[in-house]
């Protein structure tokens with residue numbers, strides 16, 4: 001599975017090396033917060049780690065697809081086509097096993113700006129934060145998991 005370089009700046013834009021940020025989560029560590037999961041998912045998109053995207057999508061998420069193989073292929077094509085230019089987390093928080101992250105993702109597709117903002121919802125299951133869904137703050141972004 002593709003991974004970010006351990007000593008390179010983390011693709012999520014945290015300002016730290018990937019090995020001290022999203023890489024452990026991509027390798028299987030439980031993310032401590034909804035924001036940590038959200039950042040790891042952005043990094044997974046940026047590095048084409050479709051397995052992480054699928055594993056961290058909540059079973060009840062509307063983004064989940066029954067045909068996992070087709071879903072993985074759709075994600076792979078999406079990750080390959082889009083340039084991931086940066087992530088800004090505006091706010092994040094958790095209340096029990098429910099989490100929220102408000103972020104802005106800068107991205108380009110075929111030279112076109114497809115950046116978007118989203119208020120994402122997360123739920124913790126067996127100690128692991130999972131992505132449920134989100135509300136876009138800009139109308140026409142690309143499809144994603």
Ligand SMILES: [Zn+2]
Pocket residue numbers: 010011012013014018021022023039040043
């Ligand atoms: Zn990171």
